[in-house]
Each structure stands twice: as structure tokens, then as C-alpha cells.
Amino acid sequence: MxxxxxxxxxxLIPILAVITAFIVGSIFILITDFENLAKLGTxxxxxxxxxxxxxxxxxxxxxxxxxGDPARIAAALADPTPKALASAVRPITETLVSAxxxxxxxxxxxxxxxxxxxxxxxxxQFVLGAFGAAVAAIAVKDLLPAPLILLVGALFGVxxxxxxxxIPGLLKAKTGAHEVITTIMLNYVAAEIIxxxxxxxxxxxxxxxxxxxxxxxxxxxxxxILELPAIRLHWGxxxxxxxxxxxxxxxFKTTKGYELRAAGFNLHAARYAGMSASGSIILAMTLxxxxxxxxxxxxxxxxxxxxxxxxxxxxxFNAIALALLAGNRPAGIVAAAxxxxxxxxxxxxxxxKTGIPLDLLFFIQALVIMFVAAPGLVRVLYRFDRTxxxxxxxxxTEGGAA
Amino acid sequence: xxxxxxTLDESTVEVSAAERKALRAARxxxxxxxxxxxxxxxxxxxxxxxxxxxxxWIDKQGGSAATISTTVGxxxxxxxxxxxxxxxxxxxxxxxxxxxxxxLVILPLWIIATLATLLVDKPANMTGVLAGTLTLAAPIxxxxxxxxxxxxxxxxxxxxxxxxxxxxxxxxxxxxxxxxVGGEGANPTVAVLIGIVSAAIAGALVSLLLAWLGIRxxxxxxxxxxxxxxxxxxxxxxxxxxxxxxxxQFNTPPTIESIKFPVLSELPVIGPILxxxxxxxxxTLIVMVAFAYMLYRTRWGLRLRxxxxxxxxxxxxxxxxxxxxxxxxxIAGLLAGIAGSSxxxxxxxxxxxxxxAGRGFIALAAVIFGAWNxxxxxxxxxxxxxADSAQALLSILGVDVPPQLLNSLPYITTIIVVxxxxxxxxxxxxxxxxxxxx
Numbered sequence: 001m002x003x004x005x006x007x008x009x010x011x012l013i014p015i016l017a018v019i020t021a022f023i024v025g026s027i028f029i030l031i032t033d034f035e036n037l038a039k040l041g042t043x044x045x046x047x048x049x050x051x052x053x054x055x056x057x058x059x060x061x062x063x064x065x066x067x068g069d070p071a072r073i074a075a076a077l078a079d080p081t082p083k084a085l086a087s088a089v090r091p092i093t094e095t096l097v098s099a100x101x102x103x104x105x106x107x108x109x110x111x112x113x114x115x116x117x118x119x120x121x122x123x124x125q126f127v128l129g130a131f132g133a134a135v136a137a138i139a140v141k142d143l144l145p146a147p148l149i150l151l152v153g154a155l156f157g158v159x160x161x162x163x164x165x166x167i168p169g170l171l172k173a174k175t176g177a178h179e180v181i182t183t184i185m186l187n188y189v190a191a192e193i194i195x196x197x198x199x200x201x202x203x204x205x206x207x208x209x210x211x212x213x214x215x216x217x218x219x220x221x222x223x224x225i226l227e228l229p230a231i232r233l234h235w236g237x238x239x240x241x242x243x244x245x246x247x248x249x250x251x252f253k254t255t256k257g258y259e260l261r262a263a264g265f266n267l268h269a270a271r272y273a274g275m276s277a278s279g280s281i282i283l284a285m286t287l288x289x290x291x292x293x294x295x296x297x298x299x300x301x302x303x304x305x306x307x308x309x310x311x312x313x314x315x316x317f318n319a320i321a322l323a324l325l326a327g328n329r330p331a332g333i334v335a336a337a338x339x340x341x342x343x344x345x346x347x348x349x350x351x352x353k354t355g356i357p358l359d360l361l362f363f364i365q366a367l368v369i370m371f372v373a374a375p376g377l378v379r380v381l382y383r384f385d386r387t388x389x390x391x392x393x394x395x396x397t398e399g400g401a402a
Numbered sequence: 403x404x405x406x407x408x409t410l411d412e413s414t415v416e417v418s419a420a421e422r423k424a425l426r427a428a429r430x431x432x433x434x435x436x437x438x439x440x441x442x443x444x445x446x447x448x449x450x451x452x453x454x455x456x457x458x459w460i461d462k463q464g465g466s467a468a469t470i471s472t473t474v475g476x477x478x479x480x481x482x483x484x485x486x487x488x489x490x491x492x493x494x495x496x497x498x499x500x501x502x503x504x505x506l507v508i509l510p511l512w513i514i515a516t517l518a519t520l521l522v523d524k525p526a527n528m529t530g531v532l533a534g535t536l537t538l539a540a541p542i543x544x545x546x547x548x549x550x551x552x553x554x555x556x557x558x559x560x561x562x563x564x565x566x567x568x569x570x571x572x573x574x575x576x577x578x579x580x581x582x583v584g585g586e587g588a589n590p591t592v593a594v595l596i597g598i599v600s601a602a603i604a605g606a607l608v609s610l611l612l613a614w615l616g617i618r619x620x621x622x623x624x625x626x627x628x629x630x631x632x633x634x635x636x637x638x639x640x641x642x643x644x645x646x647x648x649x650x651q652f653n654t655p656p657t658i659e660s661i662k663f664p665v666l667s668e669l670p671v672i673g674p675i676l677x678x679x680x681x682x683x684x685x686t687l688i689v690m691v692a693f694a695y696m697l698y699r700t701r702w703g704l705r706l707r708x709x710x711x712x713x714x715x716x717x718x719x720x721x722x723x724x725x726x727x728x729x730x731x732x733i734a735g736l737l738a739g740i741a742g743s744s745x746x747x748x749x750x751x752x753x754x755x756x757x758x759a760g761r762g763f764i765a766l767a768a769v770i771f772g773a774w775n776x777x778x779x780x781x782x783x784x785x786x787x788x789a790d791s792a793q794a795l796l797s798i799l800g801v802d803v804p805p806q807l808l809n810s811l812p813y814i815t816t817i818i819v820v821x822x823x824x825x826x827x828x829x830x831x832x833x834x835x836x837x838x839x840x
Contacts, residue, residue, distance in 0.1 A: 028637070032644045118624055177820040180560065180624055181770065184763055185813035192813075196806040320628055357643035362636025370629045374619035 014325050016378050017371035018339075025364040026055045029356055058354045065349025066095050066342035086228040091345060093226065093233040097303055099334075099341030101126065101312070103240035104295025105319030106326065106333040107247045108165075108288040113328050114251060115284030116264035121168060121183025122292045123316025124190035125161040127309075129293025130300040131194050132160025134213050134307035138203060141219040149220040154297045161293015162286045164190060169285025173278030179285065187316075195309050203307070213307035222302030236298030241334065243291060248330040260284050292316065314362070321369045340365070424497040431501060432492035435508075439486020442478050442515070450475035454518035459529040459674050467527065474522065477515040484511055502773065506781055513788060524799045531791045532675045537748075539780065539787035540682040541566070544741035545765025546772060546779040547693055548734035552609075553774060554697065555730030556710040556723070557616060558834030560627035562738050563762025564634030565608050569601035569742020571638040574753035575646070576600035577655035590656035597655055598743045605739020606732050608634070613731035616836065617724060623834045631762075639755050646753060658682075658748045682744045686780070689737065694776045706730060710830030713837045723837050741765075767816035774829055786812045 031037070036050040064070075068091045076088035105122045112119035119125075136156035137149050144152065168182040198204055198211035205214050222234035251257040262270040263280035271277045295315070300307050322340055326332030347358040371378050452474040457467045488504045545562045552559040577597025581588045612630055615621040621629075646653040660680050667677040697703040708716035709726045717723050745761070746753040764786050772779030793808040 028640065032641065034645075120624075120628070171817070171821045175821045177817070181766070181820050182817050184560070185767065185816050188760055188763065188813045189810050189817075192806040192810045196804055199804075317628075317632060320625075321632070324625070355644070357640050359636050359639035359643060363633050363640060364636070366629045366633030366636060369625060369632070370615065370621070373621040373625045373629070374615055377619050 013375045013378055014327075014372055016382060017325070017368050020371055020378065020381065021364045021367035022059075024367055025360055028360065028363070029055060029058060054354070058350050058356050061350040061353040062343070062346030064346070065091055065353075066346030068092050082228055086230055089226070089228070090231060091349075093231050094345040095338065095342045096237050097232050097234075097341075098344045099337040100237045100240045100303070101295045101299050101315040102318060102322060102337035102340050103244060103334055104291055104298070105315045106322040106337050107243055107330060108291040108295070109319045109323040110326070110328040110330065110333055111247060111251070111260070111291065112284050112288040113323055114264050115260040115280055116267060117169070117172065117281055117284050117288075118180050119165065119168075119183055119285060119288045120180050120320070121164065121186050121316075122288065122319050123312060123314070124183065124187035125164040125289040125292035126296040126299075126316045127194060127312050128164045128190040129157040129161030129289075129296030130311050131190075131197060131296070131307055132293065133157030133297030134216060134300050135197070135203065137216055137220050137301065138214055146220055150222065150301060153220060153301050154294060157293045157297025157300075158290045159293070161296060162290035165285040165287070165289020165292070166282065169282040172285070173281045191309060194307070198307065198309070205306070211309055215306050216301055217305040220301055221305065222298060232303055234298075234302040236302040239298060240295070240337075243294070244330040244334050247291070251330075256283065318365060321365045324369055324372050421497075428492060428497040428499070432489045435489030435492060436486050437489070439482045439484075439489055442482030442485055442512075444482075445515075445519075446475040446478035446482060448475075449473065449478060449519065452522055454522070456518070457527050459527060474515070474518045477511075477518050481508075481511040481515045484508060502778065509785060513785075513792075517792060520796065520801050520803065521799070524801065526795060526799060529674050531788070531795050533679060534791035534794070535784055535788040536676070536679055536683050537787075538790050539783040540680070540686040541741040541744045542761060542765045542768055542783040542786060543686045543690065543780045544682075544737050544744075545762055546768035546783055547689060547776055548609075548738040548741070549766055549769035550697075550772075550774050550776055550779060551693070551706070551730050551737070552734040553769065553830050553833045554710045555706050555727045556713055556830060556832040556835065556837065557613060557727055557731055558623040558627065559612075559731075559734060560624060560766060561608070561612055561630035561634075561762075562765045563758055563760070564627075564630040564632075565605045565735060565738035566742040566745060566758035566762045566765075567634045567638045567756070568608050569605045569739035570746040570757055571641060571742075571753045572604040572739070573597040573601035573743030574655045574746040575641075575652050577747060578652050581654075581656060582651060593656050594658055594747060597747055598740055601743035602736045602739040605737070605742060606735035609731045609735025609738065610728070612735075613728050617727060620836050623836075635756060638753075642753065642755050650752075653752045655747055655752065657751050680744070680748050682740075682748055685740070690776050690780050697776065707830070709837075710832055713832050713835075717837070727837070738762075764812045767812045770816055770829070771812075771819050785815075 030051050033051070033054055036047055036054060039047040039050060068088055072084070073088045076084040105126055108122045108125065109119060133153040133156055137153035140149055140152050164186060168177070168179045168186060171177040171182055172179045195211050198213060203213045205212055222236050224231065225233045225235060225237070249257075251261060259270065259275045260280050260283065262273070262275060263277055263284075267277050270280070296311070299311060304311060318340055322333060322336045326336040343361050343364075344358075347361045350356055351358045450473060454472050454474045454477055456470045458470075460466050460468050485508050488501070488508060492499050492501055545566060548565070549559050549562055574597065577593045577600075580593035580596040581590070584593065608630055612623075612626050615626040615629070616623045642653075658680055661684065663677040667673045669677065697706065705716065705721050705726055708721060709723045709730075713723045716726075742758070745757050750757060765783070768779045768782040768786060771782035771785075789808045789811045793803075793805050796803050796808075797805060
């Protein structure tokens with residue numbers, strides 16, 4: 001136990017957290033499976049088999065939905081037509097497509113957590129970034145060639161996202177306004193701004209009564225990685241991976257990054273050492289918003305092509321779970337984003353195949369955050385010996401405790 | 403984990419700096435009020451002869467109506483004078499001036515004058531708007547009380563939204579089930595009570611989980627709050643889609659009848675607005691008075707506030723901070739659960755996905771806007787409830803005010819208030835910080 005514990009130490013609590021969360025999730029699937037529960041009195045063995053079957057089917061459907069159907073992969077290998085190839089790789093590419101915004105948002109959350117500020121506003125910065133990118137792209141659509149529209153859109157996405165992070169950063173640094181409160185409120189304001197903006201003729205799709213923008217794909221689109229029918233994977237995913245490298249380099253190899261982390265560890269000590277505390281807070285929030293905004297622009301110009309109020313489906317909130325799970329390490333965030341992306345796409349197939357709502361995953365995510373944030377609770381659940389675990393209470397959260 | 407408490411520690415800031423800040427804030431506040439007063443007077447010039455007519459139902463909806471006739475200009479003159487004079491007094495008296503009380507007069511004046519300006523030549527009856535304001539304010543206030551009691555004890559509480567959702571879902575299911583179990587002879591009042599009590603218990607359990615994570619496991623209280631909010635949304639959506647959507651019998655609770663007070667509800671104009679409302683409003687008012695009394699006038703309140711301001715000192719004089727915090731969170735959960743039950747039992751008549759729709763965060767806004775004081779928080783909830791209620795009226799009458807603007811009002815005011823641009827409000831000093839006993 002000791003040896004396994006020390007080699008796997010950083011990953012042990014997160015892995016156990018995920019496993020435990022799924023077990024609890026399974027319990028909820030079972031107690032809402034009334035047909036099966038009704039059998040419990042008359043046919044306990046059948047009910048047990050049914051329960052195992054229900055859980056097995058659900059999680060198998062999730063796996064197939066996230067990674068690919070073995071039958072289709074075999075068919076594609078036997079006869080590699082574009083259509084067969086596409087249907088074989090579609091699940092895994094969709095996982096990567098879902099992971100893309102999660103990586104951006106996870107990095108955004110991590111940068112703020114590392115600096116000791118609690119950016120709950122990544123959701124708002126992401127959607128407003130997407131909105132900024134869409135507005136800019138529509139504004140210049142007749143003036144510039146497509147590649148430049150893409151650049152302008154991404155730039156404006158970054159700027160609007162950065163602005164939406166800068167405001168709470170500035171308020172925090174200058175007035176002490178708690179960033180948790182201001183960012184929660186700004187999330188709602190961002191949503192209202194978007195609905196308001198989408199009422200305008202300039203943005204709204206012609207002939208649509210819904211608050212939905214013109215289709216951006218007509219004039220700008222992130223280039224695809226695979227030219228196959230119905231595959232949405234675009235270079236935004238690669239940009240996200242690059243950003244993970246950049247953030248890692250910034251945080252751990254530059255002076256500014258060091259200052260941010262110092263502020264995160266101990267604001268007073270950092271200030272005493274001559275670093276600007278307010279500067280760190282503003283910089284961290286702005287960078288965090290910029291990353292989220294870039295993610296939003298990739299989403300609107302790459303994946304969905306149309307701005308609407310529900311462009312995000314909670315990426316910014318998922319990112320909080322994800323960053324905690326990854327201990328705010330960029331590499332861990334990429335891994336966790338792939339896992340969450342797989343859950344999202346797999347969950348969608350699970351919903352279609354077995355009728356188990358995708359929303360269960362949000363509950364499971366909440367449990368994951370809970371267990372990761374309370375490593376002591378996991379230790380008690382799995383009864384491992386406290387004294388034999390070096391690091392004591394801090395194992396999983398030392399990254400997050402920034 | 404210290405990630406949630408990266409606040410610039412205010413205790414290290416020198417007193418004189420704080421005083422300078424307060425003086426500057428008072429000046430900004432005074433000057434802005436004076437300017438706003440002049441602006442209101444300016445508005446009155448063009449509308450001196452524009453009639454402003456407010457009608458109210460005297461006894462009941464659609465019955466005979468009472469009318470208050472005045473001019474828009476006069477309303478703006480009153481508003482301008484009161485605002486401007488308050489600004490001048492503020493400038494003269496400096497930070498010691500109790501400006502927050504004046505807001506309770508100034509804000510309604512602005513709202514009335516603005517409404518009169520928007521409603522020129524539109525036949526509008528105010529009874530519905532005012533009654534709606536109170537109805538909408540009730541759950542927001544209860545949520546705010548839940549926030550105040552937990553924050554006053556030293557526990558950060560951003561999970562009101564999650565508790566609303568849980569309360570709404572449990573109330574609907576419990577009340578519907580009670581009706582099913584009761585069969586033909588089921589008493590709807592009993593079923594509703596079962597629903598409300600179940601929601602309160604569910605809210606309390608969630609709240610205790612929050613407290614347990616924060617106190618026993620030292621989970622950052624903000625993170626614990628996020629866990630509850632995300633988890634509540636996930637699990638209620640899951641239950642709705644998997645169970646309630648196809649088994650509607652579990653989601654058709656009896657509706658709550660409004661209570662008409664004998665005699666009082668017969669009062670002209672006021673009766674239909676104030677004394678014919680749902681039980682939640684009366685409950686809210688009772689809780690408000692009791693809570694304000696207990697918070698400021700009893701030993702319990704003193705101990706509660708001590709736990710939130712300086713837990714180490716409270717612990718030294720023998721106060722059991724941990725126990726106080728658990729109890730505060732228990733009460734907060736009961737209140738938030740009851741508030742949640744009003745969403746499904748009183749307003750909608752069934753549970754719908756994400757039906758709290760951010761009201762829990764508006765309650766949080768009311769906590770801050772109301773400076774952690776139950777009575778001010780109720781005032782704040784009324785302002786937010788009015789914005790919500792007036793918006794419905796304006797859209798029916800076809801007045802072109804973007805609803806998004808009114809929707810953003812609670813959020814923007816909260817940001818302004820926490821930023822302290824117009825006067826700093828300070829929450830309990832130790833809210834969100836874990837307490838180590840011993």
C-alpha cells in the first residue's frame with residue numbers, strides 16, 4: 001500500500017474521487033429505475049441482474065459514445081470509405097471537440113486559482129468572448145478575407161473575455177470587492193448583454209425570431225483537422241493544447257508567473273517581498289478572462305458557427321471541477337478535460353440509448369469536486385492509513401491550495 | 403485550502419487610510435446624489451403639465467378603482483428635491499450620515515417617477531404590480547435571511563440557489579405524493595404543509611452537508627457552495643427528466659390558496675395588495691421581524707455575530723463557535739428550503755428544471771445590498787421584486803424598455819455595492835474562514 005501510495009500519490013485521490021462519484025451516480029440510476037425496483041420483492045435475483053444490466057448498459061453506452069463503436073471501427077478498417085471512416089472516428093473526435101472549450105476554461109480557472117483569486121466568472125468570460133468574436137467577425141465579414149476575419153474574431157474574443165476578467169480583477173485590487181460575488185453577478189450580466197445584443201438586426205439571423213446570430217460558417221470557419229463528412233474537429237483543439245504549454249511555461253518559467261504563484265501562496269509575503277499584490281490580481285484575472293475568451297471565440301468560429309445564449313452549456317462551471325481535479329496543473333487539465341469531454345459525448349449516447357439523462361454527469365461532477373476538495377473524506381471512506389500517507393491532509397489540494 | 407480567502411486583509415490596513423476612504427466615498431456619494439437631484443429637476447421641466455395617473459383596485463381585481471392623479475413634473479420635482487437635499491446633507495455631514503435609510507425613500511421616489519414617465523397615456527393598474535412585487539420579494543427575502551444567518555455565523559453561503567432548487571423539487575414531489583397517498587379524501591392543505599416541511603428538511607440536510615464539508619473536512623466554503631449549486635442542478639434535472647416528466651402524478655401538487663385576512667383584506671386599496679397575498683409573504687414578514695430582533699437584541703444574536711466577526715475571541719470567552727455555525731446553517735437550510743418550496747407550490751404549480759433561474763443569487767445580492775441586515779435585505783428584495791414585476795407590466799403595455807436592462811439591475815447594483823463606490827458595506831469579517839478549535 002505504501003509503495004503504490006507513494007508512486008501514485010498525486011493521482012490517487014483524484015482517481016478515487018472519480019470512482020466514488022460514479023458509484024454514487026450508479027446508486028441514483030438504480031433507485032430511479034422503478035420497473036426494476038418493483039421486481040425486488042418477487043424476484044430478487046432478477047432485480048439484481050437487472051440492476052447490473054442497467055448500470056452496465058449505461059456505462060457501456062457512455063464508453064462507446066465517447067471512444068467509438070468497435071463494430072463501426074472494424075467496418076471502417078475493412079472498407080475505408082470516407083463515410084465509414086467518419087462514423088468510426090466521430091465519437092472520439094466529438095470527445096476532442098467537447099474537450100477543447102474545457103481545456104481553455106480549465107486553464108483560465110487554474111491561472112486564477114494559482115494566483116489566489118477565485119474566478120467563478122469563466123462561464124461569463126467564455127460566452128462574452130464568443131459574443132465578441134461573433135460581433136467582430138460579422139462586422140468585418142465583407143471587408144476582409146476569411147483568414148483575417150478569423151484573426152480579428154479571435155482577437156476580439158480575447159479582448160472581450162479579458163475585459164470581463166479585468167473588471168472584477170480591478171474591483172478586487174482597488175476596492176477589495178470579493179471576486180466570487182462580482183464574477184457570479186457578471187456571469188448573469190454577460191448573459192443579458194448577449195440576449196440584448198442578439199436582438200439587433202446587425203447580428204440576428206435574417207427571418208429568425210429566436211435570439212440567434214447569423215451563421216458565421218458562411219464567411220469564417222476554423223480549418224478542420226480531418227476532412228471527413230460530419231466531423232467537427234478543428235484546429236481550435238490544437239490551439240488549446242498550445243495554450244496549455246504556454247500557460248505551463250508562463251506559470252513556472254517566467255518572473256511574472258512566479259509572482260502570480262507567490263501571490264497565490266501568500267499575498268502578504270509576496271507584498272513584503274516587493275511584489276505588487278494588486279498588479280498580480282488584475283493580471284491573473286485578465287489573463288484568465290483572455291483564455292476563456294479565446295476559448296469562446298474558437299467555439300463560435302469552429303464548433304457551432306452561430307452565436308446564441310446557450311453557446312456554453314456550462315463549460316465555465318465544469319472547468320472549476322476540472323481545475324480542482326487536475327490540481328491546477330496544465331497537463332492535468334488537458335487530461336481531465338479529455339475525461340470530461342468523453343463523459344459529455346458519451347453521456348449524450350447514454351441518454352439516447354438508455355434514457356438516463358445527461359444531467360446525471362453534473363451531479364457526478366459535483367461529487368468529484370467534493371471528494372477532491374475533501375481528501376480526508378476519501379481517506380476515511382477507503383480506510384487508508386493516514387500516517388503512512390506522506391503529505392498528510394494536503395495530498396490532492398496542494399496545487400489547488402495556491 | 404486558502405484559495406477562497408485571498409482577500410486583502412483589512413485588519414492590516416491602517417485606520418486612517420480607512421477613514422480617508424470613507425470620507426472620499428461620502429463625498430462621491432453626496433456629489434452624485436446632488437447631481438442626480440439636479441437631473442431629476444431638469445426632467446421635471448418638460449413634464450410639468452403631463453398628467454400622471456395611477457389607478458388601484460379598491461376591493462378586488464376588476465372591481466371599482468381608485469385613482470391618484472398628479473403630474474409627472476411634480477413627481478420629478480419631489481424626487482429631485484429629496485435626492486438633491488440628501489446629497490447636500492451628505493456632503494456637509496460626511497461619513498457619519500446615515501444615508502442608507504434615506505435610500506429607502508429615494509429609491510421608491512425614483513421608481514415611481516420613472517414609472518409615471520414610462521406610463522404616460524397608458525392605462526395601468528398598479529395593484530397587480532405592487533402585489534406581485536411583494537409575492538416575488540418573499541422567496542428572495544427568505545433566501546437572503548438564510549444567507550445573512552450563515553454569513554453572520556462565519557460561513558460563506560453561495561449555495562442559496564442550490565437549496566432553492568432542492569426545496570422546489572422536494573416540495574412538489576412530497577405534496578403530490580401526499581395527495582396520492584391520501585387518495586380521494588386527501589386534504590390539500592395538509593399535503594401542501596407536508597410539501598413545505600419536506601422542503602425545509604431537505605434544505606436543512608443540504609445546508610448541514612455544506613457545514614459538515616466546511617467545518618469537519620475544512621473544504622473551502624466557496625468550493626463547497628459550488629458543489630451544492632452544481633450538484634443540486636444536476637440531480638434535480640436528472641430526477642425531472644428520469645422520473646417526473648413521465649410520471650406527472652408526482653409533480654402535480656395542490657396549489658396554495660392566498661389568505662384573505664378578515665376585515666384587513668376589506669381595506670380599500672391596501673387590502674388587495676397587502677392582505678390577500680400568499681402565506682409566504684406573511685411568513686417572510688414574521689421571520690424578518692423575529693430574526694432582526696434576535697440578531698440584534700438577544701444573547702443568541704450576539705454570539706452569532708461574534709462567531710462571524712472574531713471567532714477566536716468568541717471561542718476564548720467560552721462560546722462554542724462550531725455549534726453556533728452548525729445551528730446557523732441548519733436554520734439557513736430550513737429557510738432556503740421553504741423559500742424553494744414557494745417556487746414550485748405557489749408560483750408555478752409544479753417543479754420545472756432550473757426553475758430558481760438565478761433567484762438564489764439575487765438573494766445573495768439582497769444580502770449584500772441589504773448590508774447583512776434582515777430589514778434592509780427585505781427592502782432590497784422588494785426593489786428587485788419590483789423590477790421583475792414592473793417588467794411584466796411594461797412588456798404587456800408595449801413600453802419599449804429592454805427587459806435585459808431590468809433583469810441586470812440586481813446584478814449591477816450588487817457589483818456597485820460590493821465595490822463600495824457609493825459606500826462600502828462590510829460583511830462579517832470571518833465569513834468563509836475555517837475555525838480551528840483549541
